[in-house]
Amino acid sequence: MRPPIYGLVAEFDTPAEIVAAARRAHEEGYRKMDAYSPFPVEGLSEAIGFHKDNVALICLVGGVLGLATAYGMQYWINVIAYPTNVGGRPLHSWPAFIVVCFEMTVLFGGLAAAFGMLAINGLPMPYHPLFNVPSFSFASRDKFFLCIEAVDPKFDRETTYKFLSSLGPRMITEVPH
């Protein structure tokens, strides 16, 4: 069953406060939570227990795919589909294929990194419950937010509220769906 609210969100003023709060919440046993900041805060994702991402792997796969595509395409075109004798040089002149191989490795790798990152982030996502919180528009300016989600097994409206107030936030808000 869907919980009646999305979660509770606490608002902080400084990067140091949000990192400390996120760390405390993680120590307290909360796992379904996220922190929000206007710029990447060092150590914040680690504080909520998020250490490794797969973007580099996706980029590598993209790059290797680009390389294979480029070489395969050039080989097939110049040797099989449309062989042309240019000054008696071999049809399979691999040194001449290097440039296009490099370009397509970079192209596929770069697109994979960029769009792979957006995809695992679940973007584009036009609606998110947090956008219902009026002060959340400051998450892109100068405020830092910690949201404990209602789906967390430890979540309880009252105890979680009490816990969040113990962290000394500016404000705690309920997040409707």
Place this chain on the structure above:
Amino acid sequence: MEHKHPVEAMAGGQGQPPVLQPGYTFATITDKISAIVLTRQTPLGWFVGVGIAGMLSAVLLYAVSFLMYQGVGIWGINHPIGWGLAIVNFVWWIGIGHAGTLISAILLLLRQSWRNSINRFAEAMTIFAVMQAGLFPLLHLGRPWLFYWLFPYPNTMTVWPQFRSPLVWDVFAVSTYFTISLVFWYIGLVPDMATLRDRAQNRAARMIYAVLALGWRGSARHWHRYETAYLLLAGLATPLVLSVHTVVSFDFTIAIVPGWHSTIFPPYFVAGAIYSGFAMVLILAIPIRHIYNLEDMITDRHLDNCAKIMLATGLIVAYGYIMETFMAWYGGNLYDKHLIWNRMHGPYRALYWALIAINVGFVNVLWTKKVRFTPKLLWFVSLVVLVAMWLERFVIVVVSLSQDFLPSSWGIYIPTRWDWATFIGTIGFFALCFLLFIRVMPMISIAEMKSLLPSSEAKAPLESES
């Protein structure tokens, strides 16, 4: 968005001006940059600029339309000079683009945090410059509407591109460069689009920025992946920026024309590209920071650093000229010797001596602190450098072709008014794109500027806590 050393960045160190004037907070940085787009009255200079740039763009449209109607014969190209201003302009524009990628990618990897205030507009400059560059080879095709024949695609003619030709490499190099630059720029813009979405009062503006922000909400998990992706893109763009002008130089070096067939070309082209690119960065940055009162963010430190990079790459280019001349003499090849003689004493000698005077001699004024710290002088030096780099490409393309192996087929190329109209038109179109960009997008990265503040460090108070 690298991990930087904000305290150092603020203080400047060694008596240098700071990268960001003290006194800013997360909030004031956000408000100052977003206000340019959202609330501040558009300066009169912007409208004047758009008016002039728009008129020149109309000239471009006219020149291109007539070219489509009449063909490339309206240009001054002939035998033996088949590559006239079109290729000169192509090399010039694409070289200008290089500074943007150097600032956004290479300086990111080198942890040069001062880049944070100029990378956004330098990347925009790259994209718009590559757009102009791409126009020229396409128009030069003769039948530009068949440009897609350059790409390998299954077609009813069962014809495929020849991958042993550097001209095909160029198609891949330039299109990859454009695509990756565009993606890099857009990924950098996403968090700032979210900021504008949250700040915009106007409903239509809010909707547009919301769509462009893709629902970005600054989640710590998202930032973590975002930073990885950004660093990877920088890592990929770094060899790319060095390779693009290398491949462009292959267009020349793979041919046997005297003056082109030389191993010095790739490094000398790349250095020349960065040299002219930083000149364009300064040409744009100096008036912009004045008109929009951004002296706090684009400080004298930035101008000084750009000028120093210009000086360093300019001297590499000068070394290239010296080596080219030396090798022609030392190599003992009759045609190479003739080429240098032709450059120095032939019909285009004035252009050659002008470019030597500027790129070997005049550029040394950048050694003096007075020039580097006087924006007006620096702007003028940059303009002169851009002219000299254009002349360099003219000398490489035209002079080499004008007198090659066979005296009976020597010739002279004089650009026609259509050549000039197309060139001037692209300058206008470039300026128009750039002016529209600074009106609707944050020209300085808001999120990255915040990382320059000492208070962006989460560490210090935590240590005292434990």
